[in-house]
Amino acid sequence: MSGIGEILKAVGDFGPFQKWLVLLTLFPCLSMAFHQFCQLFMVPKVPHHCDTSWIHAIGPNLTEEEQLNLTLPRDADGAYEQCSMYSPVDWNLSSIVAYGLNATEKCRSGWVYPSAPPPSLLTEFDLVCDRKDLSDISQSVYMVGLLLGAMIFGPVSDRIGRRPVTMIAVFLQILFGLGIAFVPHFYVYMAFRCVVGASVSGISMSIPALAIEWVGVSFRPRAVIFSHCCFATGQMLLAGLSYGIRNWRLLQIAGSAPVCALFFCIWVLPESARWLVTKGRIEEAKKVLQKVASINKHTIPPALLEQLKPETQSKPGSTLDLFRKKHLRKVTLIMLCTWFVNSLVYYGLSLNVTNFGLDIYLTQLAFGAVEIPARVGCIFILQWFGRKKTQAVVLPLSGLVCLIIIGIPEDQPVATTVLAIIGKFMASASFSTSYVYSAELFPTVVRQTGMGLCSMSGRVAAILAPLIRLLGQYHRAIPMAIFGSAPVVGGLLCILLPETRDTDLVDDTMGSCPAAEVCENAHSSSENGHMKGKGGVQDKEDTMTTYF
Structure with a gap:
């Protein structure tokens, strides 16, 4: 594409428009954090036993203690068994008292919760005993929904646009x-x-892409990371919200209702x-660019705007494009692995919040x-260090912390929790x-489509x-060994990726080498006088956008 990079610079890298755009993208992240982890607080551990009414x-005059x-x-x-009871008999009360009952069976009439806790998923739907696995299922x-959302909304966003997909998902x-x-x-x-879960995937992919494609090169990381900080804030708010609202239905309303206001803002x-x-919709692009420039109080030179023409009609991208070309195939496979192991350790720690031995609300807050x-x-x-070095260092470190946790005794919950927080x-x-790295690659x-595929791997x-x-029932070290070793391998693979710091976004799949390699080749070629343009040397940014 000719001219789009220069025009976006003329519009403004991070003016009032981009600031409002990033601000609007923050609010969905609060709700995304709620939906991601709210169920951890909706299934509290409460005492229960079989209903033996x-x-x-x-014996209508029996006290509760006598009945039990x-x-x-x-x-x-x-203590009383929680998941079994004596089989009912047709004896009279004196015979039961004299001889007692011996045959046992599973709870046949449901369960009783003597502490009368607030309504929760556990008490309302009896997620105990043989039904307790339904909570994990x-x-x-929900994670399957995240996967389906990544499969659906990623390619759809590349076909119908970022804005409509965002509105549908919200x-x-x-x-x-x-x-x-x-x-x-x-x-x-x-x-x-x-x-x-599918809607969360749609929002988490479309909003960062929309923000990244509007802001300047140096502002890309903060555009994405600000939304991630808001996601972290949402986790903290969840801890306070769930502590104050113990009724799971009211908690669900409190966490979902605020997004209604956002729906009218995203228009x-x-x-x-x-x-x-x-997509070749040049006139629409010109109108949008002029509108944004006016918001930023900038003016786009008419001559520059007239240059906004696709050199060739771009074909719609597809998943196969990510594997046809050698450089894209390498990037895609490594990023798939990176997202997979990163998600594995992230959720392995996050969903284990109830098993570290400390108060669940304080742990979630931390x-x-x-x-x-x-x-x-x-x-x-x-x-400072670039995308590749950062990814190749912090990902293995998260795995190493999990491996250290294996050696901590079970009677040291504080040490385990501290290490888990470091891993998180x-x-x-x-x-x-x-x-950030995936969106730039x-x-x-x-x-x-690429982000959706990576998100699918993470899901x-x-x-x-x-x-x-669940493998912890065979040995407590097995889960943490898996959560710890996988990120180390994934982090080492990132060394093979190109660096994208301070490079312009690539628009098409043309070219045969990564952006960083092109920059190096362009630099050496220009020194030898082989790359000449206006003024004798071709512009660096144009060179970076010619190839991927």
């Missing part, structure tokens, strides 16, 4: 997020959570000018708080780097993370 028919003594067996510690179903999140609070059955709850978001140009410095620090680290810090920094025509890891935790 059958004995009231023959006669109808419930005790475990090795002398539900979490996996609308679905509002509709089904609020609908969850009124579901009558747990299976309906899981289905609605799946749709919400003002313009489409990406870069995407419009790649997990959210530690992400803010991790993500803000990325803004500076990415500019590294995993969060790596995740922010992955978003993939060309505009397949950027969302597969998110689905597997709860299942890997």
